[in-house]
């Protein structure tokens with residue numbers, strides 16, 4: 001394949017267990033726009049072109065197709081299971097049945113274990129796939145330390161049983177982490193969080209790093225294809241931010257690649273999504289060449305717009321004031 005990237009040339013990060021993880025992965029959420037087949041074909045092509053980290057989740061409804069292409073990789077190439085780093089996530093409606101959810105992901109992905117298994121959201125609040133932005137589930141409730149820890153204990157059991165090798169949290173805030181980290185028998189190895197130039201989350205990022213938890217940045221390009229329910233008129237498009245556009249012109253690349261170079265040089269692991277071969281190849285290749293200068297890194301840092309794109313309003317409980325309540329903006333857990 002043309003433009004194949006040697007996985008050895010892709011920078012790595014070290015988890016607190018000492019294990020290495022590639023510094024760029026492929027996202028697999030089709031944003032209600034791309035079919036499971038398109039996504040799984042991209043997973044196959046991406047692995048053949050050099051990707052070794054694939055970010056999956058049961059709610060993306062394509063793990064069975066991804067499992068098929070993983071088998072194809074193992075049977076048709078000399079790439080071995082141990083060379084891949086596969087993540088998955090327990091969806092909100094399975095917090096009381098994590099074992100069952102993980103068994104299903106293992107079966108769908110056709111794997112004996114998952115490298116990193118996340119609690120996708122810290123609430124059991126469920127929305128139907130493909131729902132609209134104003135859809136609300138009357139059973140939704142605020143974050144509860146006890147309920148979250150019950151879910152986390154089940155994740156710890158998955159590690160003890162050898163079904164997953166690391167566990168992680170996603171969509172957390174500092175107040176929530178402060179409440180739960182002291183209670184963990186097994187510390188999260190990674191934290192998945194929204195992270196792109198227009199929404200850098202510097203405090204949460206620093207908090208994770210200082211606790212030995214690897215940040216994994218989702219929507220690293222600003223998720224230009226995200227579902228309608230995740231769009232508002234105030235949203236900033238990262239690839240149109242003047243700083244990103246000017247730096248892209250200087251490097252003669254698409255602005256998307258500047259977002260990814262910035263992410264890797266800052267220290268989070270971006271997991272860009274694309275089903276288009278030239279895009280996913282350039283998304284991996286860009287971190288192996290032509291880095292940003294310190295001055296460019298500083299310029300992007302200053303360009304932060306604090307513009308959250310995935311506000312999560314479909315997870316709101318009755319009585320919540322607005323999406324801000326999900327993110328503990330007042331410095332304390334809201335609604336608990």
Ligand SMILES: NC(=O)c1ccc[n+]([C@@H]2O[C@H](COP(=O)([O-])OP(=O)(O)OC[C@H]3O[C@@H](n4cnc5c(N)ncnc54)[C@H](OP(=O)(O)O)[C@@H]3O)[C@@H](O)[C@H]2O)c1
Pocket residue numbers: 026027028029030031055056120170171192193217218219220221222223224225226254256257271272273274275276278279280282283310
């Ligand atoms: N933990 C969580 O709660 C959570 C939440 C959201 C996402 N995620 C994970 O993060 C992954 C990435 O997030 P995302 O898919 O929302 O957003 P993203 O990676 O920021 O954006 C993906 C879109 O960017 C465009 N793109 C990709 N590469 C490009 C390139 N080289 N040049 C120009 N455009 C490019 C494509 O748009 P077109 O399709 O229009 O070409 C693609 O669909 C997801 O797939 C999922 O695995 C996790």
